[in-house]
Amino acid sequence: MINSQEIKKGTCIRMDGGIWVCIDFQHRKPGKGNTVMNTKLKNVSDGRVLERTFQVGFKLDDVRVERRPYQYLYEDPSGLIFMNQETFEQIPVARHQITGVEFMKEGDIVEIVTDTSDGTILSAEMPVKTNLKITHSEPGIKGNTATNATKPATLETGAEVRVPLFINEGETIQVDTRDGSYLGRVNE
Structure with missing residues (x-):
C-alpha cells in the first residue's frame, strides 16, 4: 500500500479491478480544505485514460513492477515476439501495449514492464x-x-x-x- 502523495509518473496502482499507470500528476493545495493529488491514469490492458483526484493520505494498492530489456524479433498472429536479453526466453506482446510501435524495426531493444506478482506484461517502451x-x-x-x-x-x-x-x-x-x-x- 502507498499513500496518494507518493504517486509520480510511472507508478502502477491496482484500482477498479485493473492495473493503472500514472502518466501525469499534480500536487494541489486549494485555498480551503485539504491538499489533493490530481492524477492522469492509463489502463494498461485497454489504454483507456482517466483523471482521478485523491485526498492526501488516501491509501492505494501499488503494483511492484520489473523492467527488463528485450529484443524485437518478428511478428506473428500471437503478437510481436520479443527475446529476453538475459535468459533468451521469447514472449509475445500485443501491439497496443507498445509505445512507439510504428517506429520499431527488427533487432531494436525495448524495455518491457512486468508485474512481479504474476509476470503479467503491463507495457513495453521504445527508447525515446x-x-x-x-x-x-x-x-x-x-x-x-x-x-x-x-x-x-x-x-x-x-x-x-x-x-x-x-x-x-x-x-x-x-x-x-x-x-x-x-x-x-x-x-x-
Missing part, C-alpha cells in the same frame, strides 16, 4: 530516440528554405513523419518515438 532510414521522400525545391517548411517522408518501418525540405531519400534521421517528431540528421 531511434535512427531510421528514409525510404521515400519528395525532393525539396531549391530556394524554398527561408521558412520552417516541412514535407512528409516515409521511413523504413512504414511510418510517416514530417522532415525539413533539405532531407532526401536514403538519408538516416533521428526520430522521437513519443510523438514522431524529427530530431536531426544522422551521419554514418
